Amino acid sequence: MWWDWNYAWSIVPELLRAIPITLAATLEGFVLACLLGLPMALAKRSQLRWLSWPVTAIAEFIRCTPLIIQLFFYYYALPSFGIVMSAMTTGVIGLGLHYSTYLAEVYRSGIDSVPRGQWEASRALNFSRGHTWLRIVLPQSVPPTIPVMGNYLIVMFKETPTLSAITLVELLTTAKNIGSQSFRYLEAFTLVGILFLIMSYPSAWLVRKLEVHLGRRERRAASHGR
Amino acid sequence: MDVKRKVEESAPPIVRYKGISKAYGDHQVLDHIDLDIRPGEKIALIGPSGSGKTTLARLLMTLEKPTSGTIEVNGEQLWHMERKGKLVEADEKHLHRVRGQIGMVFQHFNLFPHMNIIRNVMEALVHVQKLPKAEAEARSLEMLERVGLKDRTHHYPSQLSGGQKQRVAIARALVMQPRIMLFDEVTSALDPELVGEVLDVIKNVASEGEMAMMLITHEMDFARDIADRVLFTDGGRIVEQGPPEQILEHPRSERLKLFLARFRRHFGDSADVMTAVGLE
Numbered sequence A: 001m002w003w004d005w006n007y008a009w010s011i012v013p014e015l016l017r018a019i020p021i022t023l024a025a026t027l028e029g030f031v032l033a034c035l036l037g038l039p040m041a042l043a044k045r046s047q048l049r050w051l052s053w054p055v056t057a058i059a060e061f062i063r064c065t066p067l068i069i070q071l072f073f074y075y076y077a078l079p080s081f082g083i084v085m086s087a088m089t090t091g092v093i094g095l096g097l098h099y100s101t102y103l104a105e106v107y108r109s110g111i112d113s114v115p116r117g118q119w120e121a122s123r124a125l126n127f128s129r130g131h132t133w134l135r136i137v138l139p140q141s142v143p144p145t146i147p148v149m150g151n152y153l154i155v156m157f158k159e160t161p162t163l164s165a166i167t168l169v170e171l172l173t174t175a176k177n178i179g180s181q182s183f184r185y186l187e188a189f190t191l192v193g194i195l196f197l198i199m200s201y202p203s204a205w206l207v208r209k210l211e212v213h214l215g216r217r218e219r220r221a222a223s224h225g226r
Numbered sequence B: 001m002d003v004k005r006k007v008e009e010s011a012p013p014i015v016r017y018k019g020i021s022k023a024y025g026d027h028q029v030l031d032h033i034d035l036d037i038r039p040g041e042k043i044a045l046i047g048p049s050g051s052g053k054t055t056l057a058r059l060l061m062t063l064e065k066p067t068s069g070t071i072e073v074n075g076e077q078l079w080h081m082e083r084k085g086k087l088v089e090a091d092e093k094h095l096h097r098v099r100g101q102i103g104m105v106f107q108h109f110n111l112f113p114h115m116n117i118i119r120n121v122m123e124a125l126v127h128v129q130k131l132p133k134a135e136a137e138a139r140s141l142e143m144l145e146r147v148g149l150k151d152r153t154h155h156y157p158s159q160l161s162g163g164q165k166q167r168v169a170i171a172r173a174l175v176m177q178p179r180i181m182l183f184d185e186v187t188s189a190l191d192p193e194l195v196g197e198v199l200d201v202i203k204n205v206a207s208e209g210e211m212a213m214m215l216i217t218h219e220m221d222f223a224r225d226i227a228d229r230v231l232f233t234d235g236g237r238i239v240e241q242g243p244p245e246q247i248l249e250h251p252r253s254e255r256l257k258l259f260l261a262r263f264r265r266h267f268g269d270s271a272d273v274m275t276a277v278g279l280e
């Protein structure tokens, strides 16, 4: 049983139809991770122990257990507590929550990279805490993290096949279904691999360009001193 | 340029340090400092590295908390406040109110790199003093003109020289009209040829009078020009103080003599320093 071009072409349209749902799960999960990651980073850095400790513990737990276990838990265990979600919703929440713990670390490193002098100047000018965060610290801590965020977006995209475990019909499940109908798996799985490559590679290339660009800007700023 | 004005001897102090101590762990950085600064008075702090000069200023700017002792600003406690007739630790609201009378310029400028020059200067006027934007902008422009940077308002800090950055930082602090301004070695990070332009701006500001100044500096000539009083700190204490001529030319304590002699040796070939130290 060798590669059959005609067959391969014939299944391409069906595979392409699974792309939107794969992308949607990735993007929605990513947006959720970005939104959750920031308050999580702030909570972890907080001086209020009752806030920082539990959040740190929960984040550590989520980060150190496999995504697939979390997905199974949300999809198969939560319904016994009366919480029933569709595969897509579960997938987005699972991905988003899991990666928010990584993005929180990214945000944190961005925040920590803001020089102490920026905080001190804000204090000397009598800015409120909120103003210092929103207008001085965050605008300086987010841009340098953009390339790393981009990398996580790609990682999350490549993680979507895990969602097949909770019956979400994304690329991998579609390929498996095609394969099981015709008993030909070679073409379907190869094509899925190629599709992932075609979509990931340009994104990775873009992220790298962005990184170089931001790096150059950073160096220019640094060479003039702050 | 003679910038000194008569300081009212009897006026109540704008800042009063009373028995201020600061320790990091068991390292005593400031040891029972008593210091009164009168309104409009210009004081210069000199002393060896690690003697506590910066810490003294940072305690007043509320960047650091004293271990013991009190600081009063314009007759009001800085780090403490009254609640139900008892003196308790100041909350952020109290600090915010008292801090409004204090300004600071840092050695490393600490401009906001993501804001252009005019926004760096305006930001606190708009968001702390809540001035209308147009008025804040007009006042900021006026201030930038005073420091000679009116044509740079839409540049970003990274596009300026060190001397220009420091002048922006001075404008940014001045525009808030503090009662006392702290300058912590504001020329130490600059290339030698850029020091003059910054000192000139400060002299110019000093000549206008009303605002008190605390100048931490290694520029003895400058201290002598500007200061009403020079204080020599060593080991967390104010060892000697008095008019610049007395401190710089007729030091009494051995430690000050040693400091000035070392200083002279270190900058031995600089005529400025020789003059300042009185050894021409």
Ligand SMILES: Nc1ncnc2c1ncn2[C@@H]1O[C@H](COP(=O)(O)OP(=O)(O)OP(=O)(O)O)[C@@H](O)[C@H]1O
Pocket: B024, B027, B029, B047, B048, B049, B050, B051, B052, B053, B054, B055, B056
């Ligand atoms: N955050 C800190 N933690 C521990 N020690 C500190 C801290 N800040 C300052 N110190 C110590 O306090 C002492 C006084 O420091 P300070 O910066 O006030 O000295 P200075 O007179 O300004 O010296 P310089 O001329 O070098 O600026 C130093 O020995 C310094 O190491």
Ligand SMILES: [Mg+2]
Pocket: B053, B054, B055, B184, B185
């Ligand atoms: Mg210092």
